[in-house]
Amino acid sequence: MTASRSRAYRQAVPRLWWLRRRSYLLFMLRELSCVFVAWAVLFLLLLLTAVGNGRVDYQRFLDWAAKPWVIAVNALALAFLVFHSVTWFNLAPKAMVVRVPKQMLALAPKAIVRRLPEGRVPGWLIVAQNYIAWVFVSAIVAGLVMWSGS
Amino acid sequence: MRRRARPIEPFLWLLFSAGGVLAALFLPVVVLLFGVVYPLGVIGPPTDPGLHALTAHALTRVVIFGVCVLSLFHWAHRFRFTVLHGLQIGRLDRVVSVFCYGAALAGSLAALVVLMRI
Numbered sequence: 511m512t513a514s515r516s517r518a519y520r521q522a523v524p525r526l527w528w529l530r531r532r533s534y535l536l537f538m539l540r541e542l543s544c545v546f547v548a549w550a551v552l553f554l555l556l557l558l559t560a561v562g563n564g565r566v567d568y569q570r571f572l573d574w575a576a577k578p579w580v581i582a583v584n585a586l587a588l589a590f591l592v593f594h595s596v597t598w599f600n601l602a603p604k605a606m607v608v609r610v611p612k613q614m615l616a617l618a619p620k621a622i623v624r625r626l627p628e629g630r631v632p633g634w635l636i637v638a639q640n641y642i643a644w645v646f647v648s649a650i651v652a653g654l655v656m657w658s659g660s
Numbered sequence: 661m662r663r664r665a666r667p668i669e670p671f672l673w674l675l676f677s678a679g680g681v682l683a684a685l686f687l688p689v690v691v692l693l694f695g696v697v698y699p700l701g702v703i704g705p706p707t708d709p710g711l712h713a714l715t716a717h718a719l720t721r722v723v724i725f726g727v728c729v730l731s732l733f734h735w736a737h738r739f740r741f742t743v744l745h746g747l748q749i750g751r752l753d754r755v756v757s758v759f760c761y762g763a764a765l766a767g768s769l770a771a772l773v774v775l776m777r778i
Contacts (some may be wrong), residue, residue, distance in 0.1 A: 525748045538746060544738035547679075550687040551728050551735075551767065556772050557694055558724070561715055562778040565708040576699040584695025591691055595684035607679075640684075648689040655693055658714035659706020 543594035546587040553584070599640035603633030672761075677690050679734025682727045712778070721775045728771040729764075736764035 524530070528538040574580060608631040610618075617628050626632070652654035690738055706714075726763040740760040744750050 515674060523748055527748075528746060533661055538742070541742040541746070544735040544742070545723070547683045547687060547731050548735040548739075548767075550691050551731050554687075554690055554724070555694060555728065555767075555771055558774050558778060561708070561712050564775065568679045568711070572698065572705055577695060578687070579698050581696065588688060588696060589761055590693045591683070591688045595678075595688055598680050598684045644685055644688075647685040650668070651686065651689045652693060654714055654720075655706055655711070656703075657710075659708070659710030 539590075540593065543590040543597075546590035549583070549587050549592060553587075559570050561632065595644060599637055599644065602640055603636040606636065609638060664707070675730060676737035677731035677734075679730035683731040683734055684726045687731065688697055698751070716778045723778065725775055727758075729768045731760070732764040732767045732771075736760035 533636040557571055557575075560567040575584070610626060610629045610631060612629065615623055615626070672759075694705075697703060704766050715724070737760070740753075740756050744753060
């Protein structure tokens with residue numbers, strides 16, 4: 511067969527295919543979480559600009575952030591960001607296979623080795639580490655911000 | 661979509677992945693504090709001198725810069741494919757890519773300027 515790629519059969523996909531099933535829609539919402547990632551960066555840069563400009567501008571930023579529509583956007587952004595974090599962390603073991611080195615497996619007790627098929631670190635452990643890191647980072651950032659100006 | 665060999669593609673996936681991790685770890689707490697908790701008055705926001713001192717620290721600035729740049733490229737990569745697949749406009753890949761990665765690059769430069777001015 512030497513048919514060119516352009517002549518190969520392609521099944522027509524409806525333009526808004528992701529509205530057809532709940533699972534497709536959830537997938538699309540997960541992908542759209544990236545828009546709120548960009549918003550969060552923009553918001554952070556606005557905050558840092560205001561901080562760099564001094565007290566008057568910082569207060570102006572705080573007043574702007576307290577407008578109802580800005581709070582609403584940020585509440586929505588927070589929901590999407592948490593959605594991103596949860597889906598990202600839960601997918602991590604599928605994207606990354608972690609194996610215990612053979613030399614270490616040889617030293618480990620049989621009861622543990624039996625629980626690690628082919629030396630693979632179980633998925634739930636990778637997910638758990640991600641959530642621990644999330645709590646850790648959040649606590650450090652929140653702690654630094656709160657103590658910095660109190 | 662075109663299947664031309666593009667050696668830059670794996671690198672873009674790497675940025676997407678690294679940005680996904682940093683965004684997942686750092687951004688929720690930032691938006692929670694400055695977007696929801698402080699505006700609603702649950703607790704008072706940090707005062708200017710303290711926050712300024714924190715953000716002006718070299719280590720803080722490096723971390724924030726990394727989070728900003730990689731998160732922006734995470735957005736660019738994911739948004740590119742969301743638009744291409746979601747609207748079934750794969751043939752416009754080039755235009756969409758220039759917009760997405762161009763915006764991420766511009767945002768990264770903006771972040772650099774903002775962080776150097778603090």
